[in-house]
Amino acid sequence: MRAVVLALALILVAGPPPATARTADEVAAVRAAVARYADYDVARREGWRPFGGDEPLMGRHYHHPDGPDYVHGDPLNLTRPSNLMYADVGGRKVLTGVAFVVRLGRGEPLPSGFTGRADRWHVHDMERAFAAATETRPLLRGVGEWWMDRNFRDRGDSRGRLAMVHVWTLPNPDGAFALHNRTLPYLRLGLPGETARGASLAAARGVALATPGGCARATEGQFWVAQVPRRSQRRILNACGQAADYVRARMGQGPAALNRAGETAWAAFARHRDGILTPAEKRRIAAMAEHDGMMHDH
Numbered sequence: 001m002r003a004v005v006l007a008l009a010l011i012l013v014a015g016p017p018p019a020t021a022r023t024a025d026e027v028a029a030v031r032a033a034v035a036r037y038a039d040y041d042v043a044r045r046e047g048w049r050p051f052g053g054d055e056p057l058m059g060r061h062y063h064h065p066d067g068p069d070y071v072h073g074d075p076l077n078l079t080r081p082s083n084l085m086y087a088d089v090g091g092r093k094v095l096t097g098v099a100f101v102v103r104l105g106r107g108e109p110l111p112s113g114f115t116g117r118a119d120r121w122h123v124h125d126m127e128r129a130f131a132a133a134t135e136t137r138p139l140l141r142g143v144g145e146w147w148m149d150r151n152f153r154d155r156g157d158s159r160g161r162l163a164m165v166h167v168w169t170l171p172n173p174d175g176a177f178a179l180h181n182r183t184l185p186y187l188r189l190g191l192p193g194e195t196a197r198g199a200s201l202a203a204a205r206g207v208a209l210a211t212p213g214g215c216a217r218a219t220e221g222q223f224w225v226a227q228v229p230r231r232s233q234r235r236i237l238n239a240c241g242q243a244a245d246y247v248r249a250r251m252g253q254g255p256a257a258l259n260r261a262g263e264t265a266w267a268a269f270a271r272h273r274d275g276i277l278t279p280a281e282k283r284r285i286a287a288m289a290e291h292d293g294m295m296h297d298h
Contacts, residue, residue: 020116020118022115022116023114023115023116023118023119026078026114026115027114027167027176029078029079030078030079030081030098030167031167031169033078033079033080033081034081034084034095034098034169037084037095038095038169040086040092040093040095043062043084043086046064047064047065047066048062048063048064048084049062049063049064049065050062050086051063052221053217053220053221054087054088054213054217055217056184056185056205056208056211056214056217056218057180057181057182057184057185057201057204057205057208058085058087058096058097058166058180058181058184059085059086059087059094059096059097059184060085060086060087061083061084061085061099062083062084062085062086063082063083067080067082067083068080068082069103070082070100070101070102070103070111071102071103071104071159072102072103072104072105072108072109072111072159074102074111075112076100076102076111076113076114081098081099081100081167082098082099082100082101082164083098083099083101084098085097085098085099085166087184087188088188089184089187089188090187090188090190094170094187095169095170096168096169096170096181096184097166097167097168097169097170097172097181098166098167098169099164099165099166099167100113100164100165100167101162101163101164102162102163102164103159103160103161103162103163104123104159104161104162104163105158105159105160105161106158106161108159108161110123110163111163111165113165114165114177118175118176118177119165119177120165120166120177120178120179121163121164121165122163122164122165122179123161123162123163123164124161124162124164125160125161125287126148126160126161126162127148127160127161128287129287129288130144130145130147130148131287132225132283132284132285132287132288133224133225133284133288135227135284136227137227148160165177166178166179168181170183170184170187171183171193173196173197180201180204182196182199182201182203182204183195183196184204184208185204185205185207185208185210185211185214186204186207188208188211188212188214189207189210189211189251191251194255195255195258195259197255198255198259199255199259199262200259200263202262202263202266202267203259203260203262203263203266204262205218205262205266206243206247206261206262206263206264206265206266206267206269207247207258207259207261207262207265209240209243209244209247209265209266209269210244210245210247210248210251210265214240214244215237215240215241215244218240218269219233219236219237219240219273221288222285222288223236225284225285225287225288226277226280226281226282226284226285227281227284228277228281232276232277235272235276236272236273236276236277239268239269239272239273239276240269240273242268243265243266243268243269244265246261246264246265246268247261247262247265249261
């Protein structure tokens with residue numbers, strides 16, 4: 001009994017653990033809860049399903065039909081993420097991380113999420129995204145309106161903005177909550193993750209072009225959303241192929257040379273792509289993009 005009283009006294013004097021320690025414990029709890037999904041077959045058997053594209057610096061998102069529907073004000077259940085993320089690395093699906101998704105209404109702030117201010121949230125505006133993707137597709141717009149009604153409007157809350165935070169299970173030099181994982185392209189190329197140390201985001205994006213299927217990952221979603229004509233698609237893919245070859249030719253020259261090549265390749269590809277896309281196509285792509293770099297405020 002005396003030991004218990006002493007322990008309580010120490011807690012009262014010292015106060016609660018610092019936010020950084022509590023945050024680390026929360027991240028550890030998330031990773032422990034999803035550890036079994038390191039085996040992709042477990043996720044598949046349990047009913048997790050892919051959606052969206054295979055993002056070069058994330059992987060592909062997976063959802064579960066019985067997954068949580070977090071809305072503004074709900075506390076996160078750290079054992080129940082909204083999404084799993086997998087990437088093809090070395091011929092197998094590797095769990096890269098998870099995502100928690102919270103539906104927001106207009107004017108509602110970012111979720112409190114994890115303890116402290118380290119968690120970085122980004123927001124997808126589904127109303128804006130659907131409007132862009134169906135701008136000249138009336139039949140698809142009808143389907144999209146039905147989907148928005150069923151998933152958002154008919155729930156009575158009109159929460160069509162999706163706030164999302166990642167928790168990486170794959171080591172990430174930018175931290176557990178980073179928006180992207182710069183190591184992923186290097187791992188896809190069979191290189192150590194440490195090769196990404198000190199590399200810029202642009203370098204990682206350029207290196208990603210050189211991975212198997214890298215140009216498809218960098219463009220396929222944008223082509224569909226922006227309704228890019230096939231002739232323009234071919235020109236953009238040709239520029240991407242040249243950038244990818246530039247990176248591949250420098251893979252044996254060490255990390256610094258590879259990362260410089262990645263930056264050069266990404267800048268060249270982006271310049272060619274942006275010179276080919278029309279203003280309307282760029283606007284549609286921008287509507288689908290994440291509003292990133294935001295942290296909640298306690």
